Amino acid sequence: MILITEFMDEAWVDWLRARAEVVYEPDLPDRPDDLARLADGVQGLIVRNRTQVRGALLDAGFACVGRLGVGLDNIDLDGCAAKGIAVFPATGANTLSVAEYVVTTAAILLRGAYMMRPAMEAGDWPRGVAGQGREIAGKVLGLVGYGEIARKTGALGRALGMEVVAADPYATDFEGAREASVAEVLAVADVVSLHVPLTDETRDMVNADALAAMKPGAVLVNAARGGIVDEAAVCDALRSGHLAGAALDTFAAEPLDAAHSFAEVPNLILTPHIGGVTAEANTRVSEMTARAVADHLGLG
Known part of the structure; x- marks a missing residue:
């Protein structure tokens, strides 16, 4: 039996059903008791980022985990x-989706005019303010982390006329970008985009000090992992005007609870962890994951 605990492309759920017994309940992260019961004795487990594959769940007996995405911080790799x-991330399947999210969102934040609807509907005509937006061409795109997604993001940025600088102590080459330290990326970039996993080393790496070191008027995009940025510090930097805008797609706690700090913060875009999720990316991710799990289980 294969247990799928979060949303997956229906065509690939059906593809698996033609080969094995499948239980597909995409709300299981909100029902931990049911998750533990259903996981007992399954052969394969397919998850996204909300299912915590650790602790007692590892005793359920499954032979493999298919990850509908690339981040693995919700999976105890050592325990597995x-x-x-075996753990199978869908490496590369959502690269373009995340890269497009970063570059298009950065362009929206730099231009600024897309936030004017409430004023216009109230009868104002803020053409003067809206006309002070900036073009993306000629700006510096700073990438913290330079893996596959960051490289594609850089390529899209260059296609729009951006200069790309990148910092990554683990990168073996910086083709397409100028190598820099994290401090230099923060200091020179008009757009800072994060492309690192959540580890002890990266947790809260974009804190109040890092934000203060950013170029005044820069924008920040986090489509990597929640916990990398200090969310309250980002809100403070937006309120003060030091940051011109920010887009957060991932959060320290998902979904947001009532105690979040984002209410009425200016020039802030929030999206529900969908940087890597488009109709096309979901199909690619689902196919790659379904085939990897089926192959491992000998289902063909």
Whole structure:
């Protein structure tokens, strides 16, 4: 049996159903008791980012985990390795989706005019303010992390006339970007985009000090992982005007709870962890994951 705990392209759920018994309940992260019960004895587990594959769940007996995406911070990789559980991320399948999200959102934040609807509907005509937006061409795109998604983001930025600088102590080459330190990226970039996993090293790396070190008037995009940025500090930097705009697609706690700090913060775009999720990307991610799990289980 294969257990799918979060949303997946229906065509590829059906493809798996033609080969094995499948339980597909995409709200299981909100029902941990049911998740534990249904996982007991399954052969394969397919998850996105909300299902925590760790602790007692690793004793359920599954042989593999298919990850509908690339981030693995919700999966205990050491624990899986110790139990011989194979882990299959959908590497590359949503690269273009995330890269497009970063560049298009950065362009919206730089231009600024897209936030004018409430004033216009109230009878104002803020053409003077709206006309002070900036073009993306000629701006510096700073990438913190330079893996596959960051490289595609850089390529799209260059196609729009941006200069690309990148910082990554683990990168083996910087083709398409000028290598820089994180401090230099923050200091020179008009757009800072984060492309690092959530680890002890990267947690809260974009804190109040890092934001203060950013170029005045820059914009920040986080479509990587929640917990990398200090969300309250981002809100403070937006309120003060030091940051011209920010887009957050991932959060320290998902979904947001009533205690969030984002109410009435200016020039802030919030999206519900969908940077890597489009109709096309979901199909690619689902196909890659379904085939990897089926192959591992000998289902063909």
